[in-house]
Amino acid sequence: TVEETSNKDEGGNYDIGLQDTSKGVVTRFPPEPSGYLHIGHAKAALLNDYFAHKKYSGTLILRFDDTNPMKEKQEFQDSIIEDLALIGITADKTTHTSDYFQELYEYCVQMIKSGHAYADDTEQQTMRDQRMDGIPSKRRDASIEDSLSHFEEMKAGTDEGKRWFIRAKISVDDPNKAMRDPVIYRCSPEKHHRTGDRWKIYPTYDFCCPIVDSIEGITHALRTTEYNDRDAQYQWMLKALNLRPVYNWNFSRLSFIRTLLSKRKLTKFVETGVVWGWDDPRMPTVRGIRRRGMTIPALQEYILKQGPSKNIVNLDWHQFWATNKKYIDPIAGRYTAVITENRVQCTVLGADPNPSHEEKELHVKNKGLGMKLVYYSSNILVDQADAQSFAQGEEITLMNWGNAYVRKITHSMNPLNLVKSGPQPVSSLELELHLEGDFKTTKKKITWLSADQKLVPVELVDFDYLITKDKLGDEDNVDDFITPKSEFRTEAIADCNVAQLPQDKIIQFDRKGFFRIDRPFLDGKPAVMFQIPTGKEK
Ligand code: ATP
Ligand code: MG
Ligand code: MG
Secondary structure, eight states, rough: OOOOOOBTTTOOOOOOOOOOOOOOOOEEEEOSSSOOOHHHHHHHHHHIIIIIIISSSOOOEEOOOOOOOOOOOHHHHHHHHHHHHHHOOSSEEEEEGGGHHHEEEOOOOOOTTTSSEEEEEOOHHHHHHHHHHHHOTTTTTTTHHHHHHHHHHHHHHHHHHOOEEEOOOOOOSSGGGGGGGOOOEEOOOOTTTTTBTSSSSEOOOHHHHHHHHHTTTOEEEEGGGGGGGHHHHHHHHHTTTTTTOEEEEEEEEEEEEOOOOOOHHHHHHTTTTTSTTTOOSSOOBBHHHHHHHHHHHHHHHHHHTTTTTTOOOESHHHHHHHHHHHHGGGGGGEEOOOTTTEEEEEEETTTTSSEEEEEEEEEEEEEEEGGGEEEEOSSSEOOOHHHHHHHHHHEEETTTEEEEEEEEEEEOOGGGGGGGGSSSEEEEEEEEEEETTTTGGGEEEEEEEEEESSOOEEEEEEEEBBBBBSSSOOOOOOOGOSSSOEEEEEEEOGGGGGGOOOOTOOEEEETTEEEEEEEOOOOOOOOOEEEEESSOOO
């Protein structure tokens, strides 16, 4: 991971500031309601919130940038509000670009009338080529009356209107290609999720963004650095329409290895069933990572540490999850699980023949978490992998109990289970307690479960990245890089205390790692738990 080191204060945080805040600070987060929030959006939202509410006492506007009716839905809009609340962001005001369709239309008329815009019907590919080569459209010098009448056709949504666009008349051959007469209005007779069929024309982002920012009193428009080239065009629009100035302030797009942060591509994952839904724990959505076990303070810390870095780096996920571990380690109660498959029955010599139990702390370093019951008996279960590692006569430590000698190792007699080389499967063990033994002298601290308790079936689920390539290029077809299997389920049994754990709880199974309870134990059906990465994984 390359981390930018400049611009940091002694605490390692970015010393982030905005230019000229003398007239106050009003920022906005402008998502398009065409999907669920992903962590890239979370970065944009948290930065806007940081300036408006933490660094300065300003105003944050949530503006739904709803100018593309083909992709937008109320469902997405609702989910965005919920997810922002989840990451601790409440806007002072919620607006829609569509609230300004009338004004935007009028501004477009004004632009045409002042000779700053014209109607064009150049075929799309030709227009692209001409913009590339710096060739003017043959409509560029059409009269204002002609352009206005085409705009009216567009507004009516007629077949003729559908052929036309409105373009800003900025430059034919500016070295900055964003300045080469960008399209500002399209005819698209789609039903809009808010304005219905009232409008047949929709403004482009390049046109609405400066205008609505200015109308709403935005002082600083935060945008990702890919918009650098479009800042000049943004400022041009404000000038052409004589609008109140707005500063542009750019930050880098968040990007992670083996991760797609594009609503369009994530939508495809959902629609083609690559994932279970937008909140699938493999999805880089706010819901997905939260379901995987990311905590909100960790997300906030991680993102604000990235701050205003303008370096576009492909981050790996380790630092992200390592930040989370700092937050969950102190609050995750400790429990025990044993892998069901080939678990090994052990007889413990020297144990009280009558099963007993004791209260133990859920977390030795956090007494506030309370207690759990630990059961003891002469009949316990251990993991096959542990059993296979034992040598005859070895002294080991049974966690939460004490030391024991390995007295007898019985290998499986079933020839089907015999493996050709390496350790043979163990079918049972005999241990002998040696409670005076010092756990500091043993190499193996073993997790175990008394068989004489109400063991709880659990399903432990681990995940892999959805895609197999660190950084997909534009030429890559996503379908060729989908990880064939990215979900791994292991059946296990857990101590009796696990039966009470509610959904969303984050726990640690000793020696197995951190888990979030996705489905609690209920009606005899196993609890489902998702492994939470800690940043140490390979
Ligand atoms: P997507 O391709 O995922 O749809 P977008 O930019 O088209 O991204 P918007 O809904 O328009 O999606 O984004 C809302 C805000 O979030 C914008 O200000 C945008 O710059 C910002 N944003 C989107 N993706 C990222 C990212 N990966 N990192 C930082 N900010 C982002
Ligand atoms: Mg966008
Ligand atoms: Mg996009």
